[in-house]
Amino acid sequence: MSRTFRRWVDENQDQAWTLASYLLKDAAEAEDVCQEAFVKLWRHRDSIDPLKIKPWLMKVVRNGCLDRLRRRRPGEELLENTATDPGRGPLQASHQHELGHWLRRAIASLAEPYRSLVVLRDIQEHSYAEVASVLELSLPQVKTYLHRARKQLREQLAEVRP
């Protein structure tokens, strides 16, 4: 079983980490949430369908992140990532690195569930059905919310367009 668990870790740790770090914007907290999620995975390993490990894990990670966000005091969001910097837009950025950095900040400024949706669908490339399962939403809701999230990002992009 340990070998199987190791495989699960290898296959899912980056996705769990990406989701947690986008949602929490704090490396230490993101690590803790990931560890808690994998401990839960170990404890419930016999009752989880092996084919649904990834969505199950993403759901646990997201719920862990939301719990921590709720416990934070209002306005405790980390200042570095709260909003995009209109002075340095992606189109002024000459390097891919800066475009990526701008987009990461733009995604981090989205509210829930838009942020999770963009991370799960556009970065991690889960199917709509998997995203619906993780977020406990219907398929039409996922599509509608994702449209809104992308539209918000597009509007931010338009604001900084020269």
Added chain:
Amino acid sequence: MTGQGPSKTGDYEAAINALLDGELDQAATAELKARAAEDSQLSQAIIDAWQLQRGLDQLQLERAPDGLGRRLRRIPRQQRAASRGPVFGLPRQALVTGALAMTLVAGVIVLTQPVIRSPAAPQQAENQSGTDQARAEQARRDLAIAFFYLDKAGLRVGQRINEALQQEVAEPVKDTLNQHLPYIGLSRKEKHA
């Protein structure tokens, strides 16, 4: 996505997203393109959506820190250890008793073993053998006496417990104050009397 397209730019939102997701069929794509040629707002919306999608495609999964990976791989071992509880699942008292018993047995074995001498000094060994045998004999006697006293002490304690229990059962609540308060001597009035 098929059928008649919406009339306003805002209503094309679903079509634009379907286009980005690769879910828009050829007919609907052609219709969207035709509309975009006439509507500059829609055209700009599609361009922005493409730019955004290109940027999102470039965002890779972030690699989990090495330390986290190590922590995650240790989880099965840690969880197994935590579920076992104390060493081998035995209560601490049993472990202490077992350790004491082992020590006692080891002591007895050591005392009862004949001393082995190196063959390099047979003369000295012969001289020493008488003394060693005498010592071993003495140790055995001491051990036997120690066990005898231990047995005796155990019997006495057992007898006392039995007596105390019998007395308590025979005289359940009789003059408990006198029994339990220590005697502190006669009072001054009692002495004068």
